[in-house]
Amino acid sequence: MLLPITLTFAAACALLNLWIATRCARIRISDKVMHGDAGNALLARRMRAHANYIEYTPIVLILFLVVELAVGASLWLWIGALVYIVARVAHAFGMDADAPTVWRGGGALLTWIVMVGMAITALTIAYTATREVPAPPALSAQV
Helix, strand or coil: CCCHHHHHHHHHHHHHHHHHHCCCCCCCHHCCCCCCCCCCCHHHHHHHHHHHHHHHHHHHHHHHHHHHHHHHCCCCHHHHHHHHHHHHHHHHHCCCCCCHHHHHHHHHHHHHHHHHHHHHHHHHHHHHCCCCCCCCCCCCCCC
């Protein structure tokens, strides 16, 4: 399979996005809120949790994609993807509370750790990987 980690991770992220969105939709339907949060504090927090998810997930997915393309599938990439999903679920639950919670803080911290770890990995691969670059056809014919 081509890019099994990124494909699985992207599917998990899509399903998680749907779950976070339905948490907002349930409140919208029950309170008949068409736009905004209508002053509903829980809906505002859930909307913010959804927005936060949407802010972080694209770049994290891109980082997983380029790293997997560069080095292939590995156990540590699977673990990183799983940690990210768990972190985002924890953050979404943590955002329901009025006060800071370990779920929100832990979810945010793990999200940042995975994102920074993947960014460092991508930079490391980009600047330390050794590979033979083929000569352009016009130059190789002159040998």
